[in-house]
Amino acid sequence: QVRLVESGGGSVQSGGSLRLSCVVSGDITRYFSMAWFRQAPGKQREGIAAIRTGVNTHYRDSVKGRFTISYDKARSTLYLQMNSLKSEDTAMYYCAAKSGDPGWLLVLQDLAYPYWGQGTRVTVSS
16 A cells, blocks of 8 residues: 655745645555646646656646655655745645656646545635
């Protein structure tokens, strides 16, 4: 079993910053990929950032230049640094993981990831 636990969500004003964390534990292979997804009220879940086998990073256009995904191997923790937050970033944020590489076509697709955290809420007020 693989367990993912997110934290770091909260309320912030537009232009502010937050850092989300996702601690990984359990039986996952040495080379794995992880991603951050979000779901705003009334909208579909969307992938926003991913890191493939700890090396290649991918971002949704709407967060490029503002968000940074990283993985600390020593802490088994995935991070999402979010800067210049906008009201449209308000959503529930989830981390996801899979063993191996989903490939660049599927890296931001939720169907590629079998393991999910419970989510952490981010609210950005204008």
